[in-house]
Amino acid sequence: MATELIGYVASALIVLSLAMSSVVRLRVISFVGSVTFVVYGLLIGAWPVVVTNAAIALINVWYLRKELGPRQDLGMVEVHREDPYLTDFLRTHLDDIHRSQPGFTTAHLDDVAFVLTRDGLPAGALLGRKDGRDLHVDLDYVMHAYRDSRIGRWLYADRAGALRGKGIRRVVAVADTDAHRRYLHAMGFARDGDRWVRDL
Incomplete structure (x- = not known):
């Protein structure tokens, strides 16, 4: 019975990993699930299960090293605020943006705009207004x-x-949600009244 339970746990972990939208979480949970399947395969003497899941575990480790290792594949491209590509990116992701930054509006007149890339593909955006030596972030x-x-x-x-x-x-940034405050704190910002600041 305990052996069967290990098999069920391994199966549940694999299914759970496929439900993750975060690449890192998917890989970590898949790794734990495949290692659990290796244990299950050893307990029941099913060598194809052991070999297959050992290979899956190694593949997950390979991709996690790439994902969490030194960032060679990140980029930052400066664009004009009215760039059609940026406008489309913001429109496409506006609902998700508002979950952590509900005060963001595309009507801001930002003079600093960057598209953040990962493997040459768009992954995010940084928009803000320059005031002397400060950048007031409207979107990160x-x-x-x-x-x-x-x-x-x-x-x-x-x-x-x-x-x-x-x-x-x-x-300089303002955070309206707990998720955004946690992010700013993790990025090295310090609270300064109702705003968050980080020296460069």
């Missing part, structure tokens, strides 16, 4: 599938030179 958004990919840390640390090159020395 990454698509759900890439939120575990450390794009934010890359943006505010490794790639901060792109913002400094525009004369920006401090980033």
Whole structure:
């Protein structure tokens, strides 16, 4: 009975992994499920189950290393605020944007606009208004599938030179949701009254 339970748990983990929209969570849960299946296969003496799931576990490790390793495949492309590509990206993802940043509107007159890319494909956007040496962020958004990919840390640390090159020395943001506040805190922002600030 305990052996069967291990098989059921492994199956449930694999099914759960397929329901994840986050690439990292999908890989982690799939890895745990495949390792559990390896144990199950060993217990019942089913070598095809062991070999197949050991291979799946290794594939998951390979992709997790790529996903969580040094970011060589991230990019940041400056665009005009009215760029049709950016406009379409924002329109397509507006509902998701409003879940964490409900105050965002496409009517903002931002003078700094970047499309964030992952493997050459759009993954997010950073929009804001420059005020002296400050960038007042109106939108800092990454698509759900890439939120575990450390794009934010890359943006505010490794790639901060792109913002400094525009004369920006401090980033200022306002957070209306707990999720956005947690994100800003994780990115190294410090609370300053009703706003969050981060020196570059």
